[in-house]
Amino acid sequence: METKLPKLVRISIVGLGNVGRGVAEVIRRKQEEITRKYGIDLKIVGVADLPGAVVDENGLSEDAITKFKSGETAEDMTTLDMIKDVEHEIVVETTPTNVENGGPGLTHIITALESDRHVVTSNKGPLALQYGKLMDLATSRGKELKFEASVGGAMPIISLIKDNLAGNGIISIKGILNGTCNYILTRMREEKLPYEHVLKEAQERGIAETDPSNDVAGRDTAVKLVILANSIFDRNVSYKDVEVAGITEITLEALKLADDAGYVIKLIGEVDGGGSSGECLKVAPRLVPKDDPLNVEGTLNVATIKTDLAGDITVIGKGAGPIEAASAVLSDIIGIYM
């Protein structure tokens, strides 16, 4: 629909793990289509990983990014210098989540906003620790801080609520926000195999990490709940405010008892805005009726959003995967210019 010259949108990607490289790939794959449909011309002018950053104002090729990632080419400058000094519009922050202190991601995001750049991130740590401060900084700079990829991967939830359910009061959000736990519980139930066995299988298939504790102890779900609490319910909570139980104690017997009664057991995160009975912010294994929309299988994520006008809205999608997370990052990028 745009007939005027496309608007140049220069991007840096900080963190070349699976998600960061996924974003680079998706931008490359979709570049022409995005220019045609939205009138913006996306160009990756810098990428950064542990050693520092490589930059090219004319756009970095796939080859240049690969060579830098593999260590064949050296860095041009430090990551913070790239964020501050290279002219560009958006910093995509995809370094690993650190919920102890926010990790380098927190510094990256603050530096980017202070350098008057928009930020799109998949990194849960900074949002779980400093949500209010970061949003205030973004607002004071007139910049956007978007983070759809941080909760639910490709499953839309943040912008679904803010845009599509605008005008609705949001009463609560309840769902499965961790695909690894859902996979383990699904396989245990279906194959009648014990927890340890299925965990090992999940690790072999790359679904669970070598150290699975963040997922199976419920901490990953807790961090995502904190992001929802602060961004959707305007609460001011942090990771340690969440009541957390994981799935490590779930037995085959418990799954069978539930099954006989028409239920499945799922690791459910629940958050609300607080009501007469106090506020809810908890992660726990819970019974879900088999015919409830929350009963989704395998690695899927799901969330039921309880609203005052639209009733219950449920959304289901892939919670993980580099291209899936990159899809959420890309929608956030486009959203800045729509």
Added chain:
Amino acid sequence: METKLPKLVRISIVGLGNVGRGVAEVIRRKQEEITRKYGIDLKIVGVADLPGAVVDENGLSEDAITKFKSGETAEDMTTLDMIKDVEHEIVVETTPTNVENGGPGLTHIITALESDRHVVTSNKGPLALQYGKLMDLATSRGKELKFEASVGGAMPIISLIKDNLAGNGIISIKGILNGTCNYILTRMREEKLPYEHVLKEAQERGIAETDPSNDVAGRDTAVKLVILANSIFDRNVSYKDVEVAGITEITLEALKLADDAGYVIKLIGEVDGGGSSGECLKVAPRLVPKDDPLNVEGTLNVATIKTDLAGDITVIGKGAGPIEAASAVLSDIIGIYM
């Protein structure tokens, strides 16, 4: 977040059926909250129904709307004069769907756009018959024509795809878009009661209309598919291009056979953008695996959106109800100013 004076947004509602009155109620209920959150001040300056329109530039009270609807007060002017001559920003068009010729809704929408007003509608007829022409008119006037409420009621689908999945190529959409059929098939399966019996029950409960043929013959689903085909897949199809079968021939025996094999039978609408094997645009009863996200119960609607980056995204919500439809209208209204 807005501290400047709220922007006055004057609205007329054309069609005072359940949805139109729902919109009036929701605006009244949410007025202050919307001003606070979005910085817009919604004011209903006119409402129209069969006799014509009543208007008040200072805003119509609930009482004034009720009295006009009940015939206690007479019209001030014709509906078209209100659309053309009363100063306002948005026409909300909620007259009943007519797929033969678009009904009065088509004229209302054209008149509104030609009078340089935005249009938000729940009316499927004009969109199913003249989508391209209406969108061209809106674009040429620099106005928005939004229609989230026309497909899936409160279940977000149009803006979910356009906004939250921006950047994704949409491969296909498949779902249950008619709550009446879903209710009938669910009750037949659960209670082992024949079609005629459950239809009667649905009519008594106000879920099916006195003349249920639009729903049960699949025509309502077909019209919604046409809207998705034209708005999401840029196709140029109309109602008669849809291959349609309804649920009137579904027997208890068929449901039992399906059940034994691990399936349910649902009335499924499916549309895609066309591929090597040709284009799909059809409504038919189909087997759905019991553990598929499309297997939702009762009057719920559901759609699975197949995308090239995000994978499959499924959304579930209430497909009908005046407040639910009004929720979609309200989100569209707010979306014009965000």
